[in-house]
């Protein structure tokens with residue numbers, strides 16, 4: 278066997294090409310890969326994982342066998358020898374209502390019941406007190422240098438017992454723990470094995486190979502005596518036993534003795550069956566049973582430049598992953614920057630559709646993208662993150678034609694409270710995004726006062742009385758609050774269309790003149806083919822945006838592509854509002870002072886700057902995020918391979934005057950690539 282035994286984990290370079298961090302992050306990688314198959318998630322009861330902020334190699338996760346949360350954090354990583362090894366600490370954080378809590382030490386039970394603990398444990402590596410109280414086992418991962426074998430060894434006390442010499446006094450008198458009784462008596466190995474079995478199944482599924490060896494060991498151990506002065510002393514006890522499960526995928530000999538535990542080999546352990554899984558490969562969607570063919574839900578995520586769409590999306594995905602739902606993302610970004618993808622946690626199921634904007638030049642691109650995602654991942658939900666200049670009202674046709682692939686659930690528009698009045702008064706795109714929304718996420722509420730918030734709410738209600746408005750900071754909202762009305766709009770519109778004006782189904786392809794004026798009750802007298810007129814209630818029945826006459830005449834499915842592009846001009850779009858962007862190819866390093874000055878003095882026309890910069894004196898590349906008045910540098914969620922660049926977006930920003938503003942970033946004038954947003958490709 279070769280490194281190709283685990284190609285999804287190692288990539289073409291094999292395990293030797295992995296950094297220490299990538300090696301330590303392998304369990305997260307293989308679980309992510311395995312979870313692409315919904316059958317795996319359901320069969321194993323996997324409820325999702327969440328990467329920790331302070332140590333991205335660590336994660337918390339949940340499985341349906343237990344109500345609490347597991348945490349896995351690498352303690353040591355050794356890559357000098359062959360095999361390379363990573364030792365993890367495995368924690369279990371019981372739910373505050375879980376009876377198992379009684380088996381933990383009193384101090385741990387108090388911690389678990391603390392109201393702040395659930396929030397803290399999301400980033401448990403930053404809280405050593407949580408690790409000390411709730412670590413239950415160690416897990417060793419061994420990877421042979423040639424990629425021919427991977428091994429896992431789980432070790433824990435069968436029952437972890439801590440006796441309290443002096444007992445633990447109860448506040449009202451008496452004892453919570455009698456002197457000499459057990460403060461802790463925890464079935465540590467059993468709890469840890471529940472997770473280890475799922476991790477092992479994930480490795481089996483993602484590698485396509487079943488374990489070649491599964492062996493259990495047991496070794497004598499001790500119990501712990503907590504002396505009256507608080508010191509802990511191990512005491513040999515016949516009942517104490519330390520268990521180890523050892524699993525190998527591939528050639529056991531390639532791992533040497535690095536997984537050998539102390540103790541005796543045991544065979545009489547039925548629990549080992551839990552590690553035996555069929556090595557199911559990820560099944561192409563075409564071969565999946567009918568239940569897999571259910572249409573995933575589609576959320577269209579809209580919002581003006583820099584309003585917080587990507588911030589919202591990160592939280593949204595985390596929420597759904599936590600509920601065992603696979604969310605895949607189609608990102609449409611101006612300028613093919615890939616920046617949004619770098620900001621998104623987890624990369625496996627994000628697809629970029631970037632050579633233009635889905636609301637106009639890329640009309641027709643969504644269907645193929647959705648098909649690909651469905652085939653590869655069988656997702657429960659697809660989120661289409663549109664560019665900040667896309668107007669969902671221009672996508673009605675495209676979305677309707679996706680009906681056999683997805684169920685449109687809602688259009689969610691993120692609104693930037695801090696720049697609300699500045700953009701709403703100057704951009705019809707921004708107002709179109711608001712008009713199209715089922716749910717408005719009023720973001721950046723931290724940047725405005727209460728009076729401004731009240732004024733924004735009033736204005737939003739005028740523009741879209743039917744949508745709900747949820748205030749948010751950093752894009753955080755409870756996804757349960759997201760409404761579903763746009764899908765309803767499409768359905769109603771379809772129905773209205775069938776009898777529009779003349780009673781003909783528009784799919785039948787009748788011509789312009791057919792639709793010439795036979796009204797049917799509600800303002801369809803306007804539906805007379807005057808292109809560009811704002812038809813108010815035409816067809817949609819309840820929406821305050823208008824479709825041009827072309828919309829009314831050409832709904833035949835047979836010719837929607839050309840039509841959809843025409844349709845883009847019916848509602849405000851960046852094509853009409855003069856937006857363009859500029860791509861600056863930066864030198865290897867830039868001076869932060871120079872960059873900051875340019876951002877502070879940024880021309881008013883600039884609405885957004887983002888990209889990858891390498892700052893002098895800073896080791897890692899950073900993502901620059903700038904909206905007028907606010908700049909920040911963030912570490913990318915994934916390795917950056919592109920050379921440094923910036924994308925500047927705004928009205929006329931590619932003019933010689935405005936592009937000259939950025940010249941100081943390089944010794945000579947920066948290399949510029951510009952694009953008025955009408956042409957679909959960046960000019961190289």
Ligand SMILES: Nc1nc2c(ncn2[C@@H]2O[C@H](COP(=O)(O)OP(=O)(O)OP(=O)(O)O)[C@@H](O)[C@H]2O)c(=O)[nH]1
Pocket residue numbers: 580581582583584585586587588589617664665691720721722723724749750751752885887902903904908909
């Ligand atoms: N103060 C504040 N900043 C926020 C908030 N939400 C997002 N930001 C910042 O706003 C900037 C833009 O956020 P993104 O989530 O990238 O916005 P976007 O809508 O995806 O941007 P584009 O796709 O480029 O249009 C980033 O610097 C965020 O950190 C918030 O609620 N408050």
